[in-house]
Amino acid sequence: MGTEKIPSSVVQFALADRLINIGRANSFWPLTFGIACCAIEMMATGCARFDMSRFGAEVFRPSARQSDVMIVAGTITKKMMPGIKTLYDQMPEPKWVMALGNCAISGGPFAFEGQYSIILGADQFLPVDVYIPGCPPRPEALLQGIIELEHLVSDWKRWKNPEAA
């Protein structure tokens, strides 16, 4: 799973691993995979006002082989699901998944009785690390999700928690 620190071979270099994880956390390369409305907020986050580039994550790679975060932005239908699973399998380790928006979390506004065509949430078939609720979530929420993922990946925090202080 993407949340555990992957042990290298017999010899463990704890400090080097920590440094590498900090590097990973500060340079996520998302996969350009916008499905529906949430994709627009993802693109707006990448642009000048909200600027994902401050966190190192503006490099959207079209190819799954070059990315390490899959931001599932939009409703997943049964027709699309094999494609998403293929893309996830094509990503090299370590990889993480963020479920952006209510549809990717649990089907969103389209989960109702009589539904025949959507999958109720990305976690039905993918291991999701961060859930970002909203319909669509504000770009600031996506940035918060990236920061949460940074905390998951490395134990280095960007700033202290206000409650802890």
Place this chain on the structure above:
Amino acid sequence: MNAPILLQPDETFILNVGPQHPATHGVLRVKMEMSGEYIVNAETVIGYIHRMHEKMGELKTYPQFLMNLSRMDYLGALGYSHCHVLVVEKASGIVVPERAEYIRAIMVELNRIASHLFWFGAFVMDLGGFSPLMYALQDREHILDMLEAVTGSRLTYCYFRFGGLYNDIDDDFIAAARRFIPRMRKSLKKYKALVTGNIIFRKRLEGIAPLTPEMCRKYGASSAVARGSGINFDVRRNEPYSVYPEFDFDIPVYHECDSLARYMVRMDEIEQSLRIVEQGLDKLPGGPIMPDKKPKIIKPPAGDYYQAVETARGSFGVRLVSDGGKNPYRLKLRSPTYSNMHLFDEACRGMMIMDALAFMGSLDLVIPEIDR
């Protein structure tokens, strides 16, 4: 030594421009049969974001369905909601106060500008230029701020109600809109210098993908796809609805039929929308935003009704078949992008793949609207 594998002159291979692709603006799949760089045949496969809005229309009541239309086309959401509330009001005989209609028109036009700006950024990004996307989305953020202050949402609005609106606009909104109009005009000049006059841009679009008016008629194309081929069709002029007869604006029509004509139509439409917003703010009457008398439960009389509006993507229509109950008996959404996309298969035969993708960008596609 191995013999090289050469493609025979009549041999073709299948290239899958798959559901995940930066240029397809969503989950659209095009199976292209290629002979080298040229497309011999193309088949579009859709349905990867089919969320069954029409079935939901039958299972939900009329007010419950209001939120669905924003998710259908999220870039120009208010235009779509406008059509739905208009058809239900027409069927039920609800009279909308004049102030509400003017505010609706102003909001819809601002949303149209935001949609065209996003299309502009994404289109130039398809052709390889990344900077205009940043500028366009920055201008769009101003519009989104204005709309958010009144409606509460940035993207998927649920602002119109049957009979009017749920929230009135205030002086802050009017002042912000008045500040925005000259700012947007300045930006349009910047885009003209940066993009429209760019020689590489023009060479990539001039003469590409000619669409004859006859082809547009056979497929039912509308908006810039038809107006770039010389067809002077805009639902706001041909079948006026709401308060559009009060406004003085032009319909840009270009006769060259190529991708550059479709681009120019949309850029000119932004200026015309700014004119409508200006006139709307000048003529805005006072008064209530909801009617005094409105049925508590919306139950249009039995029969079928149709309403068409001009959205950013074309002529959107709602066909409502009612049996007098709380839920619609059948709610058909006629999506403009569906008809516009349909002619891609026939039109792109014989094109080079890079021209075909530029053509796809000039059609202004929003895939959830095709799939509904």
Place this chain on the structure above:
Amino acid sequence: MICDKTKQALQSLFPKATPEPAESSPAIPSSEAQEKKAKAPAPRQDGVVERDYAVHGYHLDAQVSPDQLLEAVSILDEAAFFIESITGVDWIKENQLEVVYDFSRYDFDTCRVVIRTRLDRNNPVVPTITGIYAGANWHERETHDFFGIKFEGHPHLIPLLLPEDADFHPLLKDFKA
């Protein structure tokens, strides 16, 4: 006026039937009138009816039988209408499926025409109009997806919006997910 010309051309398809008088539907009918309508719904005869545009949103409403469909659509094609959409309606109580064709015009001589045909619900077959309007291709595939209506002569009648191996028709009233 193109509307009158089209109405006359369509009426020539029905030599025997007398044209019905133009319907004037009230804005909000009283509850008694609704009850009367519910008690005695007479099936509509084939023919052309003019509708009140301000209430219904279209001008001409023609009900044809499946054999007359191609002729009616050719009349509209020669008069330079464009195809707006094709859809279906499931009238389960009358055991019929209805296919509704919408046509409109590009010029300022506005005339919206609706053509309907009624089919038996157990065996819904209707000829395709893709020979006349190429844009009917996707509309007919979608109607087939949602209602199971077979369009005879369609070049490629496979699911469009549903998955390729789908064998259910969701918009039928007795469909359970």
